[in-house]
Amino acid sequence: MPEGKIIKALSGFYYVVNDGTVTQCRGRGIFRKNKITPLVGDDVVFQAENEQEGYILEVKDRKNELVRPPIANVDRAFLVFSSVEPAFSPALLDRFLVLVEYNHIEPIICITKTDLASESELGEIEQYASDYRAAGYEVVLVSSETEAGIEQLHPHLEGKISVFAGQSGVGKSSLLNVLRPGLELKTSGISSHLGRGKHTTRHVELIEIGDGLVADTPGFSSLEFQEIEAAELGACFPEISRAAENCKFRGCLHVKEPKCAVKAGVEEGTIPPYRYENYLDFLQEIKDRKPRY
Incomplete structure:
Protein backbone atom coordinates (compact mmCIF):
# COMPACT_ATOMS: atom_id res chain seq x y z
CA MET A 1 0.00 0.00 0.00
CA ASP A 61 3.25 6.69 15.18
CA ARG A 62 3.58 10.41 15.93
CA LYS A 63 6.54 12.09 17.59
CA ASN A 64 4.23 14.83 18.89
CA GLU A 65 0.81 16.35 18.33
CA LEU A 66 -0.90 19.61 19.09
CA VAL A 67 -4.60 19.87 19.85
CA ARG A 68 -5.21 23.49 18.91
CA PRO A 69 -4.07 23.81 16.17
CA PRO A 70 -4.56 20.14 15.23
CA ILE A 71 -1.24 19.10 13.71
CA ALA A 72 1.29 16.29 14.23
CA ASN A 73 5.02 15.62 13.81
CA VAL A 74 6.08 19.25 14.12
CA ASP A 75 9.83 19.91 14.10
CA ARG A 76 9.92 23.67 14.67
CA ALA A 77 7.58 26.40 15.83
CA PHE A 78 8.13 29.94 14.63
CA LEU A 79 6.60 31.99 17.42
CA VAL A 80 5.70 35.21 15.68
CA PHE A 81 5.33 38.29 17.88
CA SER A 82 5.22 41.89 16.77
CA SER A 83 7.33 44.67 18.25
CA VAL A 84 4.30 47.00 18.01
CA GLU A 85 0.61 46.77 16.98
CA PRO A 86 0.05 44.63 19.03
CA ALA A 87 2.77 45.41 21.55
CA PHE A 88 5.37 42.75 22.35
CA SER A 89 4.29 40.61 25.31
CA PRO A 90 6.96 38.50 27.05
CA ALA A 91 4.29 36.92 29.27
CA LEU A 92 2.39 35.63 26.25
CA LEU A 93 5.61 34.57 24.51
CA ASP A 94 6.65 32.58 27.58
CA ARG A 95 3.27 30.85 27.58
CA PHE A 96 3.81 29.80 23.95
CA LEU A 97 7.38 28.73 24.71
CA VAL A 98 6.30 26.48 27.58
CA LEU A 99 3.73 24.70 25.40
CA VAL A 100 6.22 24.28 22.57
CA GLU A 101 9.03 23.08 24.86
CA TYR A 102 6.68 20.60 26.55
CA ASN A 103 5.82 19.10 23.15
CA HIS A 104 9.52 18.75 22.25
CA ILE A 105 9.30 21.22 19.39
CA GLU A 106 12.22 23.53 18.67
CA PRO A 107 11.10 27.17 18.98
CA ILE A 108 12.32 30.05 16.80
CA ILE A 109 11.29 33.45 18.15
CA CYS A 110 10.42 35.80 15.30
CA ILE A 111 9.72 39.45 16.12
CA THR A 112 8.01 41.31 13.29
CA LYS A 113 7.12 44.91 12.36
CA THR A 114 10.54 46.26 13.33
CA ASP A 115 10.04 48.98 10.69
CA LEU A 116 7.11 50.37 12.69
CA ALA A 117 8.90 50.51 16.05
CA SER A 118 10.35 53.76 17.38
CA GLU A 119 13.99 53.92 18.42
CA SER A 120 13.12 53.46 22.10
CA GLU A 121 10.70 50.61 21.33
CA LEU A 122 13.35 48.92 19.20
CA GLY A 123 15.87 49.29 22.01
CA GLU A 124 13.48 47.54 24.38
CA ILE A 125 12.90 44.75 21.84
CA GLU A 126 16.66 44.30 21.41
CA GLN A 127 17.01 43.86 25.20
CA TYR A 128 14.30 41.20 25.23
CA ALA A 129 15.97 39.49 22.26
CA SER A 130 19.28 39.49 24.16
CA ASP A 131 17.62 37.88 27.21
CA TYR A 132 16.00 35.12 25.15
CA ARG A 133 19.21 34.44 23.23
CA ALA A 134 21.05 34.12 26.55
CA ALA A 135 18.45 31.54 27.60
CA GLY A 136 19.34 29.54 24.48
CA TYR A 137 16.67 30.55 21.99
CA GLU A 138 17.11 31.58 18.38
CA VAL A 139 15.65 35.08 17.96
CA VAL A 140 15.19 36.79 14.59
CA LEU A 141 13.98 40.38 14.11
CA VAL A 142 12.21 40.91 10.78
CA SER A 143 10.05 43.25 8.75
CA SER A 144 7.69 41.88 6.10
CA GLU A 145 7.47 45.40 4.66
CA THR A 146 11.20 46.01 4.14
CA GLU A 147 12.12 42.28 4.14
CA ALA A 148 14.86 42.98 6.69
CA GLY A 149 15.96 39.78 8.43
CA ILE A 150 13.91 37.50 6.16
CA GLU A 151 16.99 35.70 4.80
CA GLN A 152 17.80 34.51 8.33
CA LEU A 153 14.60 32.42 8.42
CA HIS A 154 15.17 30.25 5.35
CA PRO A 155 17.84 27.92 6.85
CA HIS A 156 15.50 27.09 9.74
CA LEU A 157 12.78 25.93 7.33
CA GLU A 158 14.81 23.47 5.25
CA GLY A 159 13.75 19.84 5.53
CA LYS A 160 11.43 20.46 8.48
CA ILE A 161 7.73 20.63 9.31
CA SER A 162 7.22 24.02 10.91
CA VAL A 163 4.30 25.91 12.35
CA PHE A 164 3.95 29.67 12.38
CA ALA A 165 2.01 30.60 15.49
CA GLY A 166 1.29 33.66 17.58
CA GLN A 167 -1.56 35.96 18.48
CA SER A 168 -3.59 37.26 15.56
CA GLY A 169 -2.50 40.51 13.96
CA VAL A 170 1.24 40.00 14.39
CA GLY A 171 1.83 39.38 10.68
CA LYS A 172 2.12 35.59 10.31
CA SER A 173 0.45 35.49 6.90
CA SER A 174 2.36 38.57 5.71
CA LEU A 175 5.60 36.86 6.68
CA LEU A 176 4.70 33.68 4.79
CA ASN A 177 3.76 35.74 1.73
CA VAL A 178 7.29 37.19 1.76
CA LEU A 179 8.94 33.82 2.36
CA ARG A 180 7.06 32.35 -0.60
CA PRO A 181 6.20 35.04 -3.16
CA GLY A 182 2.95 34.32 -4.98
CA LEU A 183 1.39 32.52 -2.02
CA GLU A 184 -1.08 35.38 -1.47
CA LEU A 185 -2.42 34.32 1.91
CA LYS A 186 -5.10 36.66 3.19
CA THR A 187 -3.87 39.26 5.63
CA SER A 188 -5.80 41.58 7.90
CA GLY A 189 -4.92 44.54 10.03
CA ILE A 190 -5.64 45.31 13.64
CA SER A 191 -9.21 45.80 14.76
CA SER A 192 -9.38 49.38 16.04
CA HIS A 193 -12.24 48.40 18.34
CA LEU A 194 -10.56 45.40 19.97
CA GLY A 195 -6.91 46.36 19.57
CA ARG A 196 -6.04 42.93 18.24
CA GLY A 197 -5.84 41.24 14.88
CA LYS A 198 -8.68 39.68 12.97
CA HIS A 199 -8.28 35.98 12.26
CA THR A 200 -7.64 35.33 8.58
CA THR A 201 -6.54 31.66 8.64
CA ARG A 202 -9.39 29.16 8.96
CA HIS A 203 -7.83 25.72 8.57
CA VAL A 204 -4.45 24.04 8.90
CA GLU A 205 -2.57 23.37 5.69
CA LEU A 206 1.06 22.50 5.01
CA ILE A 207 2.64 24.76 2.43
CA GLU A 208 5.90 24.04 0.61
CA ILE A 209 8.55 26.69 1.26
CA GLY A 210 11.92 25.73 -0.14
CA ASP A 211 12.68 22.18 0.99
CA GLY A 212 10.37 22.41 4.01
CA LEU A 213 6.69 22.30 4.88
CA VAL A 214 5.08 25.13 6.82
CA ALA A 215 1.67 25.28 8.50
CA ASP A 216 -0.02 28.64 8.62
CA THR A 217 -2.24 27.84 11.59
CA PRO A 218 -5.34 29.58 12.91
CA GLY A 219 -3.31 30.17 16.08
CA PHE A 220 -3.20 28.45 19.44
CA SER A 221 -6.80 28.89 20.55
CA SER A 222 -5.97 27.13 23.82
CA LEU A 223 -2.96 28.30 25.81
CA GLU A 224 -3.80 26.50 29.02
CA PHE A 225 -1.40 24.09 30.70
CA GLN A 226 -3.75 21.13 30.78
CA GLU A 227 -1.11 18.41 30.49
CA ILE A 228 1.84 19.96 32.33
CA GLU A 229 2.49 19.06 35.96
CA ALA A 230 4.11 21.45 38.45
CA ALA A 231 7.32 19.40 38.61
CA GLU A 232 7.66 19.52 34.80
CA LEU A 233 7.32 23.28 34.36
CA GLY A 234 10.92 24.21 35.19
CA ALA A 235 12.21 22.04 32.34
CA CYS A 236 10.27 24.28 29.93
CA PHE A 237 12.43 27.29 30.92
CA PRO A 238 15.97 26.46 29.72
CA GLU A 239 17.79 28.88 32.03
CA ILE A 240 15.74 27.72 35.02
CA SER A 241 16.36 24.08 34.10
CA ARG A 242 20.13 24.67 33.96
CA ALA A 243 20.22 26.53 37.27
CA ALA A 244 18.01 23.92 38.97
CA GLU A 245 20.83 21.38 38.72
CA ASN A 246 22.52 23.28 41.56
CA CYS A 247 19.50 23.54 43.86
CA LYS A 248 20.06 21.91 47.25
CA PHE A 249 16.85 19.93 47.21
CA ARG A 250 15.82 17.53 44.48
CA GLY A 251 12.36 18.42 43.21
CA CYS A 252 12.81 22.07 44.16
CA LEU A 253 10.00 24.18 42.68
CA HIS A 254 12.00 27.41 43.20
CA VAL A 255 9.39 29.17 45.30
CA LYS A 256 10.26 29.14 49.02
CA GLU A 257 12.81 26.35 49.22
CA PRO A 258 16.15 27.23 50.88
CA LYS A 259 19.40 27.31 48.90
CA CYS A 260 17.56 27.48 45.58
CA ALA A 261 19.95 28.14 42.70
CA VAL A 262 17.15 29.53 40.55
CA LYS A 263 16.25 32.25 43.06
CA ALA A 264 19.96 32.98 43.40
CA GLY A 265 20.18 33.32 39.61
CA VAL A 266 17.38 35.89 39.64
CA GLU A 267 19.15 37.88 42.36
CA GLU A 268 22.47 37.70 40.48
CA GLY A 269 20.85 38.77 37.20
CA THR A 270 21.54 35.57 35.23
CA ILE A 271 17.80 34.83 35.07
CA PRO A 272 15.60 37.79 34.00
CA PRO A 273 13.12 38.67 36.78
CA TYR A 274 10.18 38.74 34.34
CA ARG A 275 10.95 35.19 33.19
CA TYR A 276 10.98 34.03 36.82
CA GLU A 277 7.75 35.91 37.57
CA ASN A 278 6.09 34.27 34.57
CA TYR A 279 7.32 30.89 35.82
CA LEU A 280 5.74 31.56 39.23
CA ASP A 281 2.46 32.68 37.63
CA PHE A 282 2.31 29.56 35.45
CA LEU A 283 3.20 27.34 38.43
CA GLN A 284 0.33 28.79 40.44
CA GLU A 285 -2.01 28.32 37.49
CA ILE A 286 -1.04 24.64 37.31
CA LYS A 287 -1.50 24.22 41.06
CA ASP A 288 -4.94 25.86 40.88
CA ARG A 289 -6.03 23.72 37.95
CA LYS A 290 -9.10 21.62 38.58
CA PRO A 291 -8.25 17.91 38.70
CA ARG A 292 -9.33 15.84 35.70
CA TYR A 293 -11.46 12.78 36.25
Missing part, protein backbone atom coordinates in the same frame (compact mmCIF):
# COMPACT_ATOMS: atom_id res chain seq x y z
CA PRO A 2 1.27 3.53 -0.73
CA GLU A 3 2.37 5.82 2.10
CA GLY A 4 2.16 9.59 2.25
CA LYS A 5 1.76 12.65 4.44
CA ILE A 6 -1.43 14.57 5.19
CA ILE A 7 -0.90 18.16 4.07
CA LYS A 8 -4.46 19.46 4.54
CA ALA A 9 -7.62 18.48 6.42
CA LEU A 10 -10.90 20.09 5.45
CA SER A 11 -14.56 19.10 5.86
CA GLY A 12 -13.83 15.45 6.64
CA PHE A 13 -11.34 15.00 3.79
CA TYR A 14 -7.61 14.45 4.18
CA TYR A 15 -5.30 15.45 1.37
CA VAL A 16 -2.35 13.05 1.21
CA VAL A 17 0.79 13.78 -0.80
CA ASN A 18 2.85 10.90 -2.22
CA ASP A 19 5.64 11.46 -4.77
CA GLY A 20 4.23 14.86 -5.65
CA THR A 21 0.69 13.59 -6.20
CA VAL A 22 -2.13 14.64 -3.87
CA THR A 23 -4.97 12.19 -3.17
CA GLN A 24 -8.19 13.26 -1.46
CA CYS A 25 -8.92 10.64 1.20
CA ARG A 26 -11.49 9.81 3.81
CA GLY A 27 -10.71 8.00 7.06
CA ARG A 28 -11.92 4.44 7.47
CA GLY A 29 -14.49 3.77 10.19
CA ILE A 30 -11.84 2.05 12.33
CA PHE A 31 -10.43 5.48 13.21
CA ARG A 32 -13.72 6.59 14.73
CA LYS A 33 -13.99 3.28 16.59
CA ASN A 34 -10.47 3.59 18.02
CA LYS A 35 -10.86 7.34 18.57
CA ILE A 36 -7.95 8.16 16.28
CA THR A 37 -8.34 11.34 14.28
CA PRO A 38 -5.88 11.77 11.40
CA LEU A 39 -4.05 15.09 11.62
CA VAL A 40 -2.21 17.34 9.22
CA GLY A 41 1.43 16.23 9.39
CA ASP A 42 0.57 12.57 9.93
CA ASP A 43 2.44 9.90 7.95
CA VAL A 44 -0.20 7.47 6.75
CA VAL A 45 -0.83 4.31 4.75
CA PHE A 46 -3.63 4.81 2.24
CA GLN A 47 -5.48 3.02 -0.52
CA ALA A 48 -6.19 4.93 -3.72
CA GLU A 49 -9.57 4.12 -5.26
CA ASN A 50 -8.57 6.05 -8.36
CA GLU A 51 -6.15 8.85 -9.31
CA GLN A 52 -7.95 11.42 -7.15
CA GLU A 53 -9.69 9.59 -4.27
CA GLY A 54 -8.85 7.06 -1.61
CA TYR A 55 -9.02 5.95 2.03
CA ILE A 56 -6.58 6.27 4.91
CA LEU A 57 -5.93 2.81 6.35
CA GLU A 58 -3.27 3.48 9.00
CA VAL A 59 -1.77 6.43 10.87
CA LYS A 60 1.91 5.96 11.70
